[in-house]
Every structure is written in structure tokens, then in C-alpha cells.
Amino acid sequence: MKIIVGLGNPGEKYEKTRHNLGFNVIDKFLKNFKSVSESNWREERKFKSDIAEFEFNLRKGKPEKIILVKPKTYMNGSGLAVTLLSSYFKVNTSDIWIIHDDIDLPLGSMRIRFGGSSGGHKGIQSIIEAIGTEKFWRFRLGIKRDRTKAHDKKNKFIKKVNEFVLDTFSHDEQGKVRELIKKSCSGIEMGLLKGLEGTMNKFNTK
Numbered sequence: 001m002k003i004i005v006g007l008g009n010p011g012e013k014y015e016k017t018r019h020n021l022g023f024n025v026i027d028k029f030l031k032n033f034k035s036v037s038e039s040n041w042r043e044e045r046k047f048k049s050d051i052a053e054f055e056f057n058l059r060k061g062k063p064e065k066i067i068l069v070k071p072k073t074y075m076n077g078s079g080l081a082v083t084l085l086s087s088y089f090k091v092n093t094s095d096i097w098i099i100h101d102d103i104d105l106p107l108g109s110m111r112i113r114f115g116g117s118s119g120g121h122k123g124i125q126s127i128i129e130a131i132g133t134e135k136f137w138r139f140r141l142g143i144k145r146d147r148t149k150a151h152d153k154k155n156k157f158i159k160k161v162n163e164f165v166l167d168t169f170s171h172d173e174q175g176k177v178r179e180l181i182k183k184s185c186s187g188i189e190m191g192l193l194k195g196l197e198g199t200m201n202k203f204n205t206k
Contacts, residue, residue: 001067002064002066003082003096004026010070018167022141024181025141028181033054040052049069049084066192075126093131096136097136097138099141102142105140105142108179110187110203115135141180
């Protein structure tokens with residue numbers, strides 16, 4: 001079993017924000033396997049999340065249960081949803097994959113990583129604190145600001161980080177975002193088929 005969690009904030013006002021990139025990826029990933037993705041999501045109050053479940057056919061022929069998760073706890077409370085799920089299904093933390101935006105990586109890039117600190121990401125920090133370990137997989141999706149557009153004449157950021165991540169992607173960024181979502185879905189699929197160690201070598205980008 002794998003629990004794949006896309007991080008974001010619930011509610012229409014956050015749907016297209018940078019911080020909701022994790023939600024966008026698992027929405028697209030589910031749509032790749034289901035004809036109507038919207039009908040497959042269901043609210044599970046005991047997990048404080050929307051979840052979707054399906055069987056993924058591995059190369060060995062034995063299907064693996066996949067649980068996709070969109071926490072409804074808001075970003076800073078993501079750890080609560082993850083610990084409720086991991087405790088209920090009794091999965092190893094190495095079988096928990098977290099999909100999230102990363103302001104330290106260039107827009108459009110992706111890094112798959114096991115363990116390590118939160119890097120200042122409030123959602124990841126919440127998960128580390130809740131499950132008591134850093135040992136879980138992350139898909140880090142780059143949303144880094146374009147310095148030529150994000151600074152004023154005094155070289156100061158026009159928007160603070162918390163404002164930036166809660167803003168929507170610009171028109172000029174949309175193409176890279178679409179490609180990043182597509183690449184992320186391919187990375188998840190390859191990870192399920194071949195394992196994430198090998199997948200890292202193909203998909204990790206500078």
C-alpha cells in the first residue's frame with residue numbers, strides 16, 4: 001500500500017494558488033486512471049481529508065492499493081491528516097509520499113527526495129512533527145520566483161513568501177506549471193512501477 005498526499009489548502013479561493021500545486025498533481029494523477037476524477041474523491045472526516053482509492057497494477061501482476069489524499073486541515077496542519085491515515089492503515093513511513101511546492105527550486109523543476117529537513121515548508125514541518133520522523137518520500141516541485149520580476153528597484157522582494165505562495169501563477173508561468181504537473185504524474189507512476197530510488201535518477205533536475 002502507498003499513501004500519496006498532495007499538500008494544499010481546501011476551498012475555492014486557494015484552488016489555483018502556488019501552494020496548492022500538490023493538490024493539482026494528484027487530481028491530474030487520478031484523472032489519468034479514472035474517467036471522471038471528481039466522482040472518485042470522497043470526504044473522510046476521520047482522516048480530515050478527501051481521499052480516493054484504486055488498485056495499481058504492478059509489473060509482477062499483483063495490484064497494489066493506492067490511497068490519494070488531499071488534507072482538509074490547511075497546509076500548516078497537514079501532519080494531523082497524515083498521522084491519522086498512517087496510524088489507521090499501519091503503513092511504514094517509507095510508503096508515504098508527499099507532493100508539495102518548493103520555493104527553493106526553479107519553477108518547473110522537480111526533485112524526489114527521501115528524508116531531510118522541512119526546508120522551511122510549513123506543511124512538511126507539520127508532518128515531521130506529527131509522525132515523529134523525517135523518513136518519508138517527498139516530490140519537491142519548484143515554484144521559485146523570477147528575480148527579475150519579483151524585486152523592486154532596491155532589490156527587495158515585492159511580496160513576502162507567505163503572500164507569494166498564496167498567489168496564483170502568472171500567465172507566463174502556466175506553460176511550465178502544466179509541464180511540471182505532467183512530469184510529476186509520470187514520476188509517481190514510474191515510482192510505483194520501479195521504485196523511487198531509480199526514479200530519482202531520471203526525474204531529478206537542476
